[in-house]
Amino acid sequence: MKENEQYLLKINNLKTYFYTLDGIVRAVEGVSLSIKPGKTIGLVGESGCGKSVTAHSILRLLPLKTCKIIEGEILFQRQNNHEIIDLTKVDPQGSLIRSIRGKEIAMIFQEPMTSLSPVYTVGNQIIEAILLHNQIEYPEAREHAISMLKSVGLGMAESIIDEYPHRLSGGQRQRVMIAMALSCNPSLLIADEPTTALDVTIQAQIMELLKSLQKQFNMAVLIITHNLGVIAEMADEIVVMYLGRIVEKGSLEQVFEKPLHPYTIGLIKSIPIIGNQTKKRLAPIPGSVPDPLAVIEGCAFRLRCPAYKQKECTGHKESPMVEVEPGHYVSCLLYS
């Protein structure tokens, strides 16, 4: 227990499966990661590798009937008495998880255009969250909502609060979402591809904003993205996922400067660099993500792996997670 206490959130060997008519989708297949208070973790991987499912598992937002967490634990340290609870054990519709959602762990999503209900004003939707988790009266909640909108850089907060979402731009809506998420001072913010749907310039603004708010509110952030470039400025630690598994994790410098796993190396090569006259073409990772229903024996990446093709490894065994240098882990047969 002692060791857990320095973590805000610790996921151990999480397995989340979907039971579909076509078969079992092993969306998350043994993920372990931990987040320290006030730190930023980047969860990276191609689309479909289970990043969102991992995030939804934390808040227990997965479909009740088709999805099950079959193994693992998600230990979370609560705000007031530092009590540690296992989120995989709580009732996904019960009052315990509801008192954590939005209050201690908040989440923002990829599609700012559809993240807010079009039939209620921005204020209605933010104030609702504030009133839900705080014992205060409406006028005070409204004041708080306005100040939150100001702190996410929405200058006309007094008028924006009474606008309907469709009157705002994508960037403004994402700011509204951030304001709503931070309105109850969460200790963890999960940002699931917060900038993927936005223009490049706005992407940078939103990332800047998240970075400054993180300091101001002193919260931990789990940023999910398929673009390593997005989090290069912000993350303390990086976790790379492939097909529901973690293939590499380490500090930002370790992963960027000494990437170990061939998949991570591929991801780094595929980052577009702004301002770079692209003489060198971007190098996308060859091949595509395998069918999610398939169960792959041994190393799941071998079919796309340059090392496997050059017969540097056999690829037919499970690769254990090894610590190559302090804090830098990789799961790859080349290193075991």
Place this chain on the structure above:
Amino acid sequence: MMAYILKRFLGMIPTFLIISIITFVIVQLPPGDFVTSAQAEIAASGGGMDAATVEAMRVRYGLDQPILVQYWKWISGFPRGDFGYSLEWNAPVWDIIAGRFGWTLLLSGLALVFMWVVSIPIGIYSARNKYSLGDNVFTFLGFLGLSIPDFMLSLMWLVFATMTLGISASGLYSPSMVDAPWSMTKFLDLLNHLWPPIIIMGIIGTAELIRIMRGNLLDVLNQQYITTARAKGLEEKVVIQKYAVRMAINPLISVLGMQIPKMISSSLIVGLVLSIPTLGPIFLRSLITQDMYLAGAILLLMTVMLLIGNLLADIALAWVDPRIRYE
């Protein structure tokens, strides 16, 4: 909003005029006119009319005048609330149809209410319990409801009520109550005669609305803002009611606009079969006797109800959906 309503209202006037012309032409389409069919009826009962009488009748009813003049005489009375003169009943059209118009509106309105009150909860249940036993039962009943036409259901009810239950199922009152003074018993008797036609009229629409509501809600439940609402920590009940159902109902309002004319025509048919004084029986009679002003006025009145119904549906839609309101 007021400007929008006013604009829509003025926009209805040309539509109304065009439809009135079409109506007038349609009513005139059958060969002959009121006098010919009156002649035929008299002949059928063994009497006869000489040519002079026939001509005199034509002149008296204005049937000898050019069709444009006839149309103008008829339509120009509308703004004054004069809907023409029934040739058969020898009375102003409005006096004949006013009461029946009331029953038509009442039955259609209540059938619409019935549809909504029944279909929305069932639609919600079906969507939230997709493919459950209950969902399948409702789907089955829905298809059954969709496939039996209203006149058939009316006949089945008539036969079942009279033969099996031995109760009165046609008209507004039981025979013993027709002339009785108003009392609680008479009122209950009236209610007992009103609910079957309302349900019969509403059944097809209910089945349709359940399907639509179920589909909409399933769609809405997959939207991102539902996850946002849950991630805020809201209770599932609030998520469903405030976020999901509220959105899923919007498209039903446009469907409402389309249900209104269906309900009106259904009220005619069910009224005819169950002898309820809607516009149905008298409309049929006026078509048979070629009582053209009466038939025309009823047709036109139905059109107006349709136009107003659509306008109300559009206003309601703008009222519930800010994205439309702000355009």
